[in-house]
Amino acid sequence: MSKYTEDDLREELKTKEYEYGFYTDIESDTFPVGLNEDIVRAISLKKGEPEWMTNWRLQAFKSWKEMMEPEWANVSYVKPDFQAISYYSAPNSKPKYDSLDEVDPELLATFAKLGISLDEQKKLSGVAMDVVVDSVSVATTFKKTLGEKGIIFCSISEAIKEHPELVKKYIGSVVPQKDNFYAALNSAVFSDGSFCYIPKGVRCPMELSTYFRINQAGTGQFERTLVIADEGSYVSYLEGCTAPSRDENQLHAAVVELIALDNAEIKYSTVQNWYPGNAEGKGGVYNFVTKRGLCEKNAKISWTQVETGSAITWKYPSCILKGDNSVGEFYSIAVTNNYQQADTGTKMIHLGKNTKSTIISKGISAGRSQNSYRGLVKISPNADNARNFSQCDSLLMGNECGAHTFPYIEAKNKTAKIEHEATTSKIGEDQIFYCNQRGIDTEKAIALIVNGFSKDVLNKLPMEFAVEAQKLLEISLEGSVG
Amino acid sequence: MLKIENLHASVDDKSILKGINLEIKAGEVHAIMGPNGSGKSTLASVVAGKEEYEVTKGSIIFNGEDIEDLAAEERAHKGIFLSFQYPVEIPGVSVTNFMKTAINETRKAKGLEEMPAKDMLKLIREKSELLEIDRKFLSRSLNEGFSGGEKKRNEIFQMAMLEPQLAILDETDSGLDIDALRIVANGVNKLKSKDNAVLVITHYQRLLDYIVPDFVHVLYNGRIVKSGGKELAHELEEKGYDWIKEEVNA
Numbered sequence: 001m002s003k004y005t006e007d008d009l010r011e012e013l014k015t016k017e018y019e020y021g022f023y024t025d026i027e028s029d030t031f032p033v034g035l036n037e038d039i040v041r042a043i044s045l046k047k048g049e050p051e052w053m054t055n056w057r058l059q060a061f062k063s064w065k066e067m068m069e070p071e072w073a074n075v076s077y078v079k080p081d082f083q084a085i086s087y088y089s090a091p092n093s094k095p096k097y098d099s100l101d102e103v104d105p106e107l108l109a110t111f112a113k114l115g116i117s118l119d120e121q122k123k124l125s126g127v128a129m130d131v132v133v134d135s136v137s138v139a140t141t142f143k144k145t146l147g148e149k150g151i152i153f154c155s156i157s158e159a160i161k162e163h164p165e166l167v168k169k170y171i172g173s174v175v176p177q178k179d180n181f182y183a184a185l186n187s188a189v190f191s192d193g194s195f196c197y198i199p200k201g202v203r204c205p206m207e208l209s210t211y212f213r214i215n216q217a218g219t220g221q222f223e224r225t226l227v228i229a230d231e232g233s234y235v236s237y238l239e240g241c242t243a244p245s246r247d248e249n250q251l252h253a254a255v256v257e258l259i260a261l262d263n264a265e266i267k268y269s270t271v272q273n274w275y276p277g278n279a280e281g282k283g284g285v286y287n288f289v290t291k292r293g294l295c296e297k298n299a300k301i302s303w304t305q306v307e308t309g310s311a312i313t314w315k316y317p318s319c320i321l322k323g324d325n326s327v328g329e330f331y332s333i334a335v336t337n338n339y340q341q342a343d344t345g346t347k348m349i350h351l352g353k354n355t356k357s358t359i360i361s362k363g364i365s366a367g368r369s370q371n372s373y374r375g376l377v378k379i380s381p382n383a384d385n386a387r388n389f390s391q392c393d394s395l396l397m398g399n400e401c402g403a404h405t406f407p408y409i410e411a412k413n414k415t416a417k418i419e420h421e422a423t424t425s426k427i428g429e430d431q432i433f434y435c436n437q438r439g440i441d442t443e444k445a446i447a448l449i450v451n452g453f454s455k456d457v458l459n460k461l462p463m464e465f466a467v468e469a470q471k472l473l474e475i476s477l478e479g480s481v482g
Numbered sequence: 483m484l485k486i487e488n489l490h491a492s493v494d495d496k497s498i499l500k501g502i503n504l505e506i507k508a509g510e511v512h513a514i515m516g517p518n519g520s521g522k523s524t525l526a527s528v529v530a531g532k533e534e535y536e537v538t539k540g541s542i543i544f545n546g547e548d549i550e551d552l553a554a555e556e557r558a559h560k561g562i563f564l565s566f567q568y569p570v571e572i573p574g575v576s577v578t579n580f581m582k583t584a585i586n587e588t589r590k591a592k593g594l595e596e597m598p599a600k601d602m603l604k605l606i607r608e609k610s611e612l613l614e615i616d617r618k619f620l621s622r623s624l625n626e627g628f629s630g631g632e633k634k635r636n637e638i639f640q641m642a643m644l645e646p647q648l649a650i651l652d653e654t655d656s657g658l659d660i661d662a663l664r665i666v667a668n669g670v671n672k673l674k675s676k677d678n679a680v681l682v683i684t685h686y687q688r689l690l691d692y693i694v695p696d697f698v699h700v701l702y703n704g705r706i707v708k709s710g711g712k713e714l715a716h717e718l719e720e721k722g723y724d725w726i727k728e729e730v731n732a
């Protein structure tokens with residue numbers, strides 16, 4: 001088949017003969033590169049979305065066209081050419097598998113590399129998985145158990161079709177389409193992602209877990225996640241990513257929205273291990289993520305993240321503490337090595353009375369990397385008795401890396417109590433010699449010291465995730481000492 | 483077991499050890515005394531393999547093998563242990579976790595499997611009882627916020643866990659109260675056997691009442707300037723170092 005051009009696409013859109021999509025005769029159906037209204041429409045149509053969704057995307061696209069890429073972050077990179085990216089790519093098999101045996105062996109191999117094969121995961125008690133391969137969900141397990149409790153856990157595409165009332169009500173309610181450049185882009189072209197709804201008063205009996213990976217060179221990944229915890233419910237949600245090594249830069253611009261209604265609690269944990277580029281700083285994923293949660297009365301949202309990957313990370317999981325007595329937490333470990341750059345932190349927006357937030361950020365920099373914490377604590381005039389505690393610790397390895405903290409505080413209510421602590425330390429030769437003397441080699445000593453430094457955050461992760469996160473910390477810092 | 487010959491060592495081109503000769507046989511206890519800054523801790527660090535110090539001349543033979551090219555952890559694997567004069571803090575790493583890592587890394591180096599958790603717990607219980615350490619203490623971050631005496635007792639706990647062939651105790655007695663000194667010294671004595679050896683570095687005779695040395699050496703200005711039996715320690719306690727300095731300078 002000759003190369004598919006935009007003209008062909010336009011033709012197809014006109015004749016509306018796209019029902020089962022383009023590229024049906026090639027292995028991986030991928031859209032031509034470039035972005036315009038037709039592409040946005042095509043994505044929506046390809047996914048069989050209702051008209052309201054198509055319009056919502058188009059609205060987002062309109063806003064995006066008017067927006068500029070943000071430049072305030074403490075990172076420098078060659079800006080992606082948004083017209084050189086293909087905005088849709090589906091895996092080369094039928095959309096849903098009945099069993100894991102049918103899953104692409106390459107994916108299983110990727111999991112094995114990380115030491116978390118699907119088999120292993122399946123065995124882990126109570127972990128349900130919704131595996132997102134290159135934008136389309138291919139496997140969902142434990143669905144039945146969840147179904148009995150009325151819990152909905154599916155791909156966002158499925159939710160748009162099966163539960164339009166929920167999606168329509170909440171999508172964009174926490175991260176509006178034109179919130180920022182990347183969020184607008186995501187809103188226009190998001191390919192897939194996960195959707196989760198916990199009904200009133202239900203405690204989700206297992207950790208919900210999703211693994212992402214980027215599969216195809218040159219395919220941007222635009223995940224969209226929406227988690228709604230109805231009144232008095234509870235859910236713990238795990239998200240872990242890994243991408244196989246590759247040479248060229250890849251763009252990843254996800255949006256995650258959390259809604260915790262009255263008395264609900266959401267725990268959202270992430271282990272992020274996208275390809276960071278090689279030791280010379282070549283390649284690697286650009287990770288520009290918008291994550292935000294909304295807390296109604298007495299609700300609580302905890303973000304826990306372990307960020308070890310990506311060439312560039314731009315990410316600020318935030319909480320809007322709208323309801324009285326609501327609680328927001330942010331626990332973060334960000335590791336940068338070689339030429340990685342991370343600008344990450346959180347925003348805690350206190351709107352309700354007696355709202356509380358806690359921020360614990362641990363930054364570890366090695367090599368020639370740059371690691372920045374950027375945080376905003378905002379207390380609005382009505383937020384009587386708001387409390388915040390922030391602690392930002394940096395650990396440096398070597399003399400060529402950088403650690404930076406940018407804590408912003410806006411307090412518009414006199415009753416607010418805000419505490420901020422920050423430390424910077426360096427792994428000392430004396431510490432390493434002490435470990436060496438006890439028979440622990442330098443690499444292991446560093447892993448031990450780094451794990452100790454990160455303990456307060458690692459402790460917040462669910463058990464099985466904590467073990468994996470520790471492994472990741474070790475892998476990411478390999479070769480960071482001469 | 484340990485044979486040090488004409489050992490010279492320096493740091494940043496500053497010469498600190500200037501020709502040390504010392505032989506320690508299995509089953510023996512040696513004590514090194516000497517004025518502040520004479521090079522005692524440096525000697526301990528050089529034997530343990532601290533990279534900062536450069537050996538410019540001489541050799542260190544451990545069990546017939548020249549260990550000059552071995553990294554610190556490899557020397558540890560071979561059974562050399564140093565109880566630090568100033569133990570280092572490692573925030574967030576519990577004593578238990580640290581010991582577990584140390585033991586398993588040593589086992590790995592010897593081609594052994596990790597120690598089963600059950601055995602590890604048993605060992606920890608046994609050794610913490612030997613040194614009368616409250617087990618709650620073992621879940622605290624290593625040396626962080628420990629009192630001076632607690633740090634020293636913890637060093638000997640680690641020694642008990644690792645059962646080294648050669649234990650170098652650098653001023654383990656300083657900071658210990660009278661009861662703790664007795665407990666720690668008893669611990670060391672219980673671990674003594676005809677197959678291992680102890681080198682104690684101390685300023686005070688008091689410790690040597692408990693851990694009785696076969697030989698006492700005086701280190702002064704980077705050299706061992708006098709050696710003798712345990713009575714030498716008494717003499718030093720009484721007379722100080724001036725007479726030795728005079729002898730050397732004469």
Ligand SMILES: Nc1ncnc2c1ncn2[C@@H]1O[C@H](COP(=O)(O)OP(=O)(O)OP(=O)(O)O)[C@@H](O)[C@H]1O
Pocket residue numbers: 493494496498516517518519520521522523524525534567
């Ligand atoms: N890393 C170093 N850099 C510079 N000088 C050093 C270093 N280490 C040791 N020295 C110097 O070497 C000399 C010997 O120090 P060392 O710590 O070995 O003495 P010591 O006999 O253990 O003393 P004390 O009884 O006070 O513990 C001192 O003058 C010390 O300042």
Ligand SMILES: [Mg+2]
Pocket residue numbers: 522523524567652
């Ligand atoms: Mg000393």
